[in-house]
Amino acid sequence: MILIMAFLIGSMYAGAIYMMMRRSIIKLVMGLIILANATNLLIFTVAGPLRRGAPPLIAEGSIVPDQLVADPLPQALILTAIVISFGVLAFAVVLIHRVYEVIGVDDMNNLKDDSE
Amino acid sequence: MMQAVLLPIALPMLAGALCMVFWFQPRLQTYLSILSAVLVMLSAVWLFALHAELGILVLQLGGWQAPFGISLVADTLAMSMVLIASIIYLGTLIFSLASQSKTSLRYGYLPLLNLMVAGVMGSFLTGDIFNLYVWFEIMLIASFGLLILGGEKAQLRGAIKYVAMNLLSSALFLTAIGLLYGMVGTLNMADVAVKLQAIEDQRLIIIVSMLFMVAFGIKAAAFPLFFWLPASYHTPAVAVSAVFAGLLTKVGVYVLFRFYTLIFTQDLDFTHHSILLWAGILTMVIGVLGAAAQMSIRRILSVHIISQIGYMLVALAIFSPLAIAGGIFYIIHNIVVKTNLFFISGIIYYQRGSYELKKLGGLYKDSPWLAIFFLLSALSLAGLPPLSGFFAKFIVISAIVAERDWWTLFFAVAVSLLTLFSMLKIWSYAFWGKKPEISEDSPMPRLTGQAYWMWVPVTFLAVTSLGMGLAAEFFFQYAQQAAYELLHPHHYIQAVLGE
Incomplete structure (x- = not known):
């Protein structure tokens, strides 16, 4: 499982970086979206072993859980990260739309500083 | 009393929320914001008073003991940054009264x-x-909004690069967080510092630390990750440029100082003495050369930010008590002076209608006080005594000499001379040059408030820079105290974890 996830995350990172290095600003944003998802998957995978069917509940009367349980924190981290990246990427999408409206190009090469 | 640590965060946040409530009343928004800035400044002073009594201040949010909850920590470095940031906050708000x-x-x-x-x-x-x-992320998304406010072509062009690079940096930061959590199972900085000592595989630590370094390097605009800065910082309204120049990149530097003194000090030869040192040297050399090639005041100043970041990184890389103290002094001095230079460029813009050096001139005759304030700040940036920049550079350079690192010394001094060149270029064109013919048809930017509001922060910051130079001993003591706390992380760890 870890191995599959590793390959999956690795190819997502590679794809994201590839997309970001293209000239089209739409692909730039797609790259950012893939990157955000790859990062969330990475946290999910590396932050402790994936353990199914063991919720972090403590039996009544004891102080620590009796058996090994799934770590709830990574999920909280991912949830926060998803919300943040959603907001930020929504902004990015609006931004590229606005750039396209105002400047009329979607090619990074035509977004140089001196092309007044 | 520990709740005081929360004030510098809660007040601006509350002010921001109230400003949204009173969306259609800009005047009320302004009053609220200025009130919040004054209160933040007072609370920073209060923090200093509490710190003198109690040592490092720690607030465990929600009563959850570290490392389970979130801790807020105010040591000398954090407090100094809060204080100086609140001054810039207030200055920007006052400047905006006239210019926004x-x-x-x-x-x-x-x-x-x-x-x-x-x-x-x-x-x-x-x-x-x-x-x-x-x-x-809160800081970033607000800065995205500020950067494109107005929606000019140049702003949008700059914003694309700024947004893309900063989102990449955030993703790398998050990746590093994930890997670090997988390694030590905690994200409390003090707890991470303790638990990393037990990790045997140094390679994993190095990988994670490099990911953090790249992420923060992008935020701090360090070589070779600074390209977003010259593309975007000269585009927004001048008050926004000024507050970005003063605060945003310095947050990146501050976090580097925090992480590379508290957490990642396992392999100093690799992380500090080779990577950070050379990144720092190249940052300052390339920044200053880039600035020398520009012909517009705001662009010169923006590119110059990069060069100054280099000095701070070199100070961190040398990692001696003197160097760290010098680095902290440098950060504070640079925030004051850089913001002020941007403010001054704003005043010039409203007098002449341009930032281009070739279209300026004769300002020395027209506005001698402006010339004096510019000279105070520019010479301070270049490092002439008795201004704050001299002592900042003097401390960093004496730390370099103490390490007998002659190459670094050479670059630090050479970059300092080139800084003087850039500043004198602005001086000789804009202040000493001939006053250009202003054609009637070119539209002049209109002030929205009384012009004297722009002079208040400029005067205050110029005097602060002078004061930091004349009373360097006093400020240096605080810098040394901050450096002591950074280099003896067990105080920090003890304060947070309470063991």
Whole structure:
């Protein structure tokens, strides 16, 4: 499982970086979206072993859980990260739309500083 | 009393929220924001008073003991940054009274500015790595809004690069957080520092630390990751440029100082003495050369930020008590002076209608006080005594000499001379040059308030820079105290974990 996830995350990172290095600003944003998802998957995978069917509940009367349980924190981290990246990427999408409206190009090469 | 640590974050956030409530009343928004800035400044002073009594201040949010909850920590470095940031916050608000257009006020300039400051303060005070990420994002998304406020072509062009690079940096930061959590199972900075000592595989630590370094390097605009800065910083309204120049890149540097003294000090030869040192040297050399090639005041100043970041990184890389103290002194001095130079460029813009050096001139005759304030700040930036920049550079350079690192010394001194060149270029064109014919048809930018509001922060910051030079001993003591705390992390760890 870890191995599959590793390959999956690795190819997502590679794809994201590839997309970001293209000239089209739409692909730039797609790259950012893939990157955000790859990062969330990475946290999910590396932050402790994936353990199914063991919720972090403590039996009544004891102080620590009796058996090994799934770590709830990574999920909280991912949830926060998803919300943040959603907001930020929504902004990015609006931004590229606005750039396209105002400047009329979607090619990074035509977004140089001196092309007044 | 520990709740005082929360004030510098909560006040601007509250002000931002109230500004959104009173969306259609820009005047009320302005009053609220200025009130919040004054209170933040007072609370920073209060923090200093508490710190003198109690040592490092720690607030465990929600009563959850570290490392389970989120801790807010105010040591000397964090407090100093909060204090100086609150001064810049107030200065920017006062400057905006005269310079911000009515449209930008109507479209949420003040809520965004307040929230950005809340993000900056949060980044300074937090003691939790994931919480730091959240503050970074708050700061970033507010800064995105500020950057494109007005929607000019140049702004949008700059914003694409700024947004893309900063989102990449956030993703790398988050990746590093994930890997670090997988390794030590905690994200409280003090707890991470303790648990990393037990990790045997040094290679994993190095990989994670490099990911953090790249992420923060992008935020701090260090070589070779600075390209977004010259593309974007000269585009927004001048008050926004000034507050960005003063605060945003310095947050990146501050976090580097925090992480590379507290957490990643396992392999100093590799992380500090080779990578950070050479990144720092190249940052300062390339920044200053880039600035020398520009012909517009705001662009010279923007590119110059990069060069100054280099000095701070070199100070961190040398990692001796003197160097760290010098680096901290340098950060504070640079925030004051750089912001002030941007403010001055704003005043020039409203007098002449341009930032291009070739279209300026004769300012020395027209406005001698402006010339004096510019000279004070510019010479301070270049490092002439008795201004603050001289002592900042003097301390860093004496630390370099103490290490007998002659190459670094050579570059630090050479870059300093080139800084003087850039500043004198602005001086000789804009202040000594001939006054150009101003054609009637070119539209002049209109002030929206009384012009004297722009002079208040300029005067104050110029006097502060002078004061930091004349009373360097006093400020240096605080810098040394901050450096002592950074280099003896067990005080920090003890304060947070309470063992």
